[in-house]
Amino acid sequence: MELQFRSEPLEEDIQTVHQLLSGNGIFRPREILVAVELVQDRITKGPDSEYRFIFADSENQLAGFVCYGEIAVTVGSYDLYWIAVRNDCRERGVGKELLLRAEKDAVSSGARAMFIETSSRIDYAPAKHFYQKAGYAETCIVRDFYDAGDHKVIFSKDLLKG
Amino acid sequence: MELQFRSEPLEEDIQTVHQLLSGNGIFRPREILVAVELVQDRITKGPDSEYRFIFADSENQLAGFVCYGEIAVTVGSYDLYWIAVRNDCRERGVGKELLLRAEKDAVSSGARAMFIETSSRIDYAPAKHFYQKAGYAETCIVRDFYDAGDHKVIFSKDLLKG
Numbered sequence: 001m002e003l004q005f006r007s008e009p010l011e012e013d014i015q016t017v018h019q020l021l022s023g024n025g026i027f028r029p030r031e032i033l034v035a036v037e038l039v040q041d042r043i044t045k046g047p048d049s050e051y052r053f054i055f056a057d058s059e060n061q062l063a064g065f066v067c068y069g070e071i072a073v074t075v076g077s078y079d080l081y082w083i084a085v086r087n088d089c090r091e092r093g094v095g096k097e098l099l100l101r102a103e104k105d106a107v108s109s110g111a112r113a114m115f116i117e118t119s120s121r122i123d124y125a126p127a128k129h130f131y132q133k134a135g136y137a138e139t140c141i142v143r144d145f146y147d148a149g150d151h152k153v154i155f156s157k158d159l160l161k162g
Numbered sequence: 163m164e165l166q167f168r169s170e171p172l173e174e175d176i177q178t179v180h181q182l183l184s185g186n187g188i189f190r191p192r193e194i195l196v197a198v199e200l201v202q203d204r205i206t207k208g209p210d211s212e213y214r215f216i217f218a219d220s221e222n223q224l225a226g227f228v229c230y231g232e233i234a235v236t237v238g239s240y241d242l243y244w245i246a247v248r249n250d251c252r253e254r255g256v257g258k259e260l261l262l263r264a265e266k267d268a269v270s271s272g273a274r275a276m277f278i279e280t281s282s283r284i285d286y287a288p289a290k291h292f293y294q295k296a297g298y299a300e301t302c303i304v305r306d307f308y309d310a311g312d313h314k315v316i317f318s319k320d321l322l323k324g
Contacts, residue, residue, distance in 0.1 A: 031235050073193050075309040113306060140302030142316055144275055147237040154304055 001092050004057045005101065008046075009039045013055065016062040020086050026123040035082050038067055051081065054101050056094055063089040066098040068106060068114070076112030078159075099134055107159050114159055115139075120151035131155045163254050165218045165225060167263065170208075171201050175217065178224040182248050188285040197244050200229055213243065216263050218256055225251040228260040230268060230276070238274030240321075261296055269321050276321055277301075282313035293317045 009017075017039050021032045042049040050072070055065045064085035071077045080102065085094045103114060116131055118124050120141070128138075136155040145152035171179075179201050183194045204211040212234070217227045226247035233239045242264065247256045265276060278293055280286050282303070290300075298317040307314035 028235070034235055071307075073190070073196055074307060075312075077307055077309075112310065115304070115307070139304055140316075142277070142301055142318070144318075144320075145233075145236060145239055145277070147239075148274065150237075154302075156304070156306075158306075 001058055001063070001089065001094070003063060003094065003097065006055050006057070007053060007105075009042050009053055009055065011043065013039050013062065013065075014043070017065060020062060020065070021084055023087050024084060025087075035067070038081060052102075052105065054098055054105070056098055058089065062086065064094045064098055066102045068102045070106075070109070070111070071115070076110050078106045078111045078114045080114055080116045095130060096134065103157075103159055111159050114157050116155040118153050118155065119146055120153055121146075124153075128153070128155070163220055163225070163251065163256070165220055165256065165259065168217050168219070169215060169267075171204050171215055171217065173205065175201050175224065175227075176205070179227060182224060182227070183246055185249050186246055187249075197229070200243060214264075214267065216260055216267070218260055220251065224248065226256045226260055228264045230264045232268075232271070232273070233277070238272050240268045240273045240276045242276055242278045257292060258296065265319075265321055273321050276319050278317040280315050280317065281308055282315055283308075286315075290315070290317075 014036055018032060018036050021027050021035055038051045039053070042051050042053055050069045051067055052069050053065055053067050056063045065082070066080065067082040068078055068080045071079050080099070083095055083098060106114060116136060118127055118131075134157070136157045139154050139156045142152040142154070144150070176198055180194060180198050183189050183197055200213045201215070204213050204215055212231045213229055214231050215227055215229050218225045227244070228242065229244040230240055230242045233241050242261070245257055245260060268276060278298060280289055280293075296319070298319045301316050301318045304314040304316070306312070
């Protein structure tokens with residue numbers, strides 16, 4: 001699968017990101033709206049946006065994207081806000097390549113560590129496995145954060161090690 | 163000490179909040195700018211802002227304030243973004259009263275839990291003691307979050323209990 005990468009969203013990505021996340025079947029409508037807002041923020045503000053993106057296109061169609069950015073009031077901590085791959089493009093290394101490129105870009109901007117916040121819901125088990133394979137470790141759990149019984153699980157990776 | 167409480171910032175609070183936080187001696191300039199931005203956001207957007215405030219005035223001067231709000235993509239989780247009391251108004255229950263009012267207002271809007279993120283830096287030890295006395299428990303630590311060696315400590319309180 002041949003991929004083209006770009007860091008700026010196109011106007012049409014508001015639509016395609018929404019479709020991609022809806023097709024994934026694990027995100028709540030409200031979560032998807034937040035993701036679309038981040039794309040809109042980047043389109044409006046350009047490089048002044050605190051949200052950075054890498055989009056992977058295959059045959060001129062969006063195959064996946066990653067959204068990340070420096071966390072305010074930290075020194076060199078970045079947050080991986082979103083990473084998602086189109087259902088029919090899975091298991092082909094798209095996510096891994098997107099994550100590696102995001103980490104590399106963050107480090108080139110002074111990042112020290114990447115953090116990922118995810119949910120304890122069973123739907124997110126494959127995502128957690130993916131993060132762990134990519135060198136992330138579970139650092140802590142915030143109980144009942146998303147909802148009663150739905151905890152926040154925080155992963156992190158030291159980007160300057162190894 | 164007689165206090166008047168209000169929930170909407172005045173234009174002058176951009177200045178007075180900056181002075182209050184600078185006079186506290188524990189916040190970094192960049193952190194203070196973030197706080198002032200939240201005040202500005204509330205002035206601009208009014209009740210549409212995601213940031214709620216309670217200001218305590220004594221003799222027409224700002225004695226302290228609290229800033230909190232619902233956390234996006236959660237069901238009933240609120241974040242206590244800021245709580246600060248003017249140096250010469252400490253040890254008189256201003257912070258306690260502000261926190262109680264913030265919790266009460268949050269619950270009346272459907273809050274289930276309040277979360278507080280703070281730093282492991284020694285400067286924050288009195289703040290942590292204050293949270294614990296107010297019924298908050300340390301729920302987890304995100305190592306090296308703010309900087310290498312400066313961890314994030316997350317406190318939480320079940321607002322529906324007791």
